[in-house]
Amino acid sequence: MRATCPSCGTRHEEWDEDAGGDRFAYVSSTSRCPGCELIAHEREHVPDGPHGYGVKVGLLPRAVYELRTRARAFRDHRK
Structure with a gap:
């Protein structure tokens, strides 16, 4: 086998x-992976049942997150 x-x-x-x-x-x-630990912690906030269906938890580099946040704020400010 x-x-x-x-x-x-x-x-x-x-x-x-x-x-x-x-x-x-x-x-x-x-071993402990800080990224996996963060994902597991965030999964605790995903609701059970239909509201949690399809919810994916992943990691995003902080610089990308901040860039997207600033772009969204700028876009919302222009409305």
Whole structure:
């Protein structure tokens, strides 16, 4: 069996001692991504049900956000 696990990327043989693998072939590691943390925090504000359907949360560089905000304010001011 050469299939790779879609979640962790390992193959069964790597763990199976009968197949030449090692039960302790890998060591788990934990890390925190500030971007993923910010996205998870923002998702808490997405409403459940129809009002939240299709809502996507992503990251936008601050410089782009500020440029868009200034452009929107300028456009609204001209109306």
